[in-house]
Amino acid sequence: MLEKALKIIVLGSGTSHGVPMIACDCPVCLSSDPHDKRTRPSITIQYEQTTLLVDTTPELRLQCLANDVTRVHAVLYTHYHVDHVTGLDDLRRFNWLQEQPIPCYGQTATLDRLRMMFPYVFEQEEKYPSAVPRLTLHVIDEPFQIGGRTITPIPLLHGTMPVLGFRVGNFAYCTDVNEIPADSWPLLEGLDVLILDALRKRPHPTHFNLDQAVAHAKKIGAKQTYFTHIAHELGHDATNRELPDGMALAYDTQVIHSS
Ligand SMILES: [Zn+2]
Ligand SMILES: [Zn+2]
């Protein structure tokens, strides 16, 4: 069954500001622990010949270099917030390497916003081949196939905003969430690995705080849960010492395996 295994790389585990934040002298921002350096939230999911990228952060190029990402066969978008999309232009390097357009999947609202934010990418005019990314946009609301595996979108709420998590096999990625709608719970059953939003200890109107994330992780019951979208209030080591067994903060460059 080895060929069915998933390899997940955490490209970024930080909140929208990144950690360290600009001009902050708190202990976590000044920490020398590499686990406390967090770029904006993103992962790759690899299986067989396929590499999926979830979101295109402002640090996409640096994340690809740091994690030896050499191919991107499809992009799954969780939502259109700036920390999840503004690295889109870096995808053109993969067009050059792969000599074909890259399919991008997301909700209608997400794809509409990409067209608005990046008009030069989607306008119909002749361009020098590597000047702009070549992307195709695909609305998703049901499970679909890429590279012989099923990708299941998981509807989530991020404040009042509908966003998507994604499940592949027994792995699920749910960032930017503070409510899991009733219909989405069955999509999270039987997980090996869950990556879940946990911003900080204080409450927030659109993200789970750590207590809420732990409570939801217990209810979901994945064998292992990692938390992401982490703000500078949470130091890696100190926070991990407080977490229950089977739960830990994710960190940039972390490699995770799942069935
Ligand atoms: Zn975000
Ligand atoms: Zn700080």
Ligand SMILES: [Zn+2]
């Ligand atoms: Zn967001």
